[in-house]
Amino acid sequence: MTNPPPPTQKTSIAESRPTQNVAVLGATGSIGTATIDVLNHLQKVDPETNWNLWAASGHRNVDELYRIAQSTATKNETGCRVIFSDETCDRNALETRFSSLGCDVRFGASALVEAASEEEVDVVVASIVGRAGLESTLAAVDCGKRVALANKETLVVAGGLVRQRMSDSGARLLPVDSEHSAIWQCMEGSPCNVRKLILTASGGPFRQATRQEMESATPDDALAHPTWEMGRKISIDSATMMNKALEVIEARWLFDVPADKIEVLVHPQSIIHSLVEFEDGSILAQLSPPDMKLPIQYALTHPRRLPCPTPPLDCTRPWDLQLLPVDLERFPALSLGFEVARVGGTAGSVVNAANEVAVGLFLNGQIRFTDIVPLCQKILANHEYDAEPDLSELLKRDAWARTETEKCAGNVQ
Ligand code: NDP
Numbered sequence: 522m523t524n525p526p527p528p529t530q531k532t533s534i535a536e537s538r539p540t541q542n543v544a545v546l547g548a549t550g551s552i553g554t555a556t557i558d559v560l561n562h563l564q565k566v567d568p569e570t571n572w573n574l575w576a577a578s579g580h581r582n583v584d585e586l587y588r589i590a591q592s593t594a595t596k597n598e599t600g601c602r603v604i605f606s607d608e609t610c611d612r613n614a615l616e617t618r619f620s621s622l623g624c625d626v627r628f629g630a631s632a633l634v635e636a637a638s639e640e641e642v643d644v645v646v647a648s649i650v651g652r653a654g655l656e657s658t659l660a661a662v663d664c665g666k667r668v669a670l671a672n673k674e675t676l677v678v679a680g681g682l683v684r685q686r687m688s689d690s691g692a693r694l695l696p697v698d699s700e701h702s703a704i705w706q707c708m709e710g711s712p713c714n715v716r717k718l719i720l721t722a723s724g725g726p727f728r729q730a731t732r733q734e735m736e737s738a739t740p741d742d743a744l745a746h747p748t749w750e751m752g753r754k755i756s757i758d759s760a761t762m763m764n765k766a767l768e769v770i771e772a773r774w775l776f777d778v779p780a781d782k783i784e785v786l787v788h789p790q791s792i793i794h795s796l797v798e799f800e801d802g803s804i805l806a807q808l809s810p811p812d813m814k815l816p817i818q819y820a821l822t823h824p825r826r827l828p829c830p831t832p833p834l835d836c837t838r839p840w841d842l843q844l845l846p847v848d849l850e851r852f853p854a855l856s857l858g859f860e861v862a863r864v865g866g867t868a869g870s871v872v873n874a875a876n877e878v879a880v881g882l883f884l885n886g887q888i889r890f891t892d893i894v895p896l897c898q899k900i901l902a903n904h905e906y907d908a909e910p911d912l913s914e915l916l917k918r919d920a921w922a923r924t925e926t927e928k929c930a931g932n933v934q
Pocket residue numbers: 546547548549550551552553578579580581582583606607647648649650651653654671672673674697698699749750751752753754755813
């Protein structure tokens with residue numbers, strides 16, 4: 522009997538390593554595509570793990586999802602699962618196009634929940650934008666997955682519920698948001714003897730703008746972020762500083778700390794991603810270039826640190842790193858964020874929904890930039906507060922806030 526031919530080097534290494542199946546929900550977005558790059562990179566540099574893109578979802582960007590599916594099929598000889606969450610898509614056309622790559626094609630929001638719950642999936646990267654990411658992230662939490670969390674809106678809407686379900690299922694939330702990753706790294710995951718979490722904020726494109734300049738800002742002005750390249754919604758959130766407000770709420774739930782232990786400082790260079798002050802007055806900070814690939818990779822490989830595609834900071838040039846107080850008069854979103862982090866309950870779902878609608882209205886030219894935050898304040902003030910809502914109450918408040926925001930849009934001040 523002749524021996525079978527020896528396996529190729531490539532196959533034997535891949536087969537000897539444990540596989541990590543990763544579902545990237547929101548794969549076509551800014552975080553999603555950066556995650557795909559990180560996975561491709563890890564396939565080359567991680568000797569211990571066989572990183573496998575198991576599922577990738579998109580909403581409307583069919584061509585980007587095709588590009589992702591095609592490159593996975595080329596490498597693996599079988600395609601990944603592909604999910605189109607947009608219920609209005611042309612299912613027949615997409616089925617034909619993607620199944621030719623060997624992909625298992627699924628449709629609708631329920632397919633996101635299915636993928637997040639699938640037994641074979643080890644890590645769910647939650648990178649859908651907005652409240653649309655809630656159900657799939659909750660499903661991953663309920664199934665006890667490791668969840669690399671970019672979708673901060675899940676914690677803003679339902680932070681209390683997520684914590685409760687994490688303790689039931691044993692799921693882990695691994696922060697992808699750069700500030701929260703920095704805090705996590707400074708604390709090594711343990712919140713002992715922490716006096717304060719200090720989130721940094723770039724200040725966005727209007728850091729030095731006057732109130733008048735902000736009143737006449739166009740969507741293009743507001744989308745032009747000075748240090749980060751991101752999706753449209755988070756770019757507008759950065760300009761209003763609602764992003765930092767959402768991050769205060771995210772930190773409150775992610776690290777289970779009260780709002781009065783959280784502070785925000787403006788750091789225009791986006792190099793210091795956040796800081797932690799301990800009881801003895803010592804402050805630790807995490808520094809790296811403004812590139813999301815580093816926090817994404819750390820969420821995937823934690824606690825291992827591997828070479829990252831992000832080039833290191835240039836230590837041959839002087840560093841000019843500023844930490845400045847926030848101007849709360851020009852950026853009222855931040856006070857709103859602290860209020861929501863303090864009161865919890867239904868407040869987060871209401872402010873998040875109002876903000877999502879208000880950002881859409883601004884991008885469509887229907888309201889001014891400076892109307893976004895007052896609209897959110899108004900809707901929050903008018904809502905029927907519930908301190909201990911279940912999921913259905915949170916979703917009811919979300920729907921109510923969306924309708925109210927549309928109604929109030931013409932009459933903000
Ligand atoms: P993008 O707008 O670039 O991408 C959003 C992703 O969500 C896309 O894949 C999009 O699909 C998908 N999507 C949009 N609407 C829906 C929907 N209704 N149902 C299901 N999927 C949908 O956003 P970002 O990547 O910038 O942000 C994603 C999340 O990560 C946000 O929560 C953001 O706050 C957070 N985050 C982002 C950072 C960044 O640097 N970008 C930094 C830290 C956090 P398609 O494109 O196919 O339509």
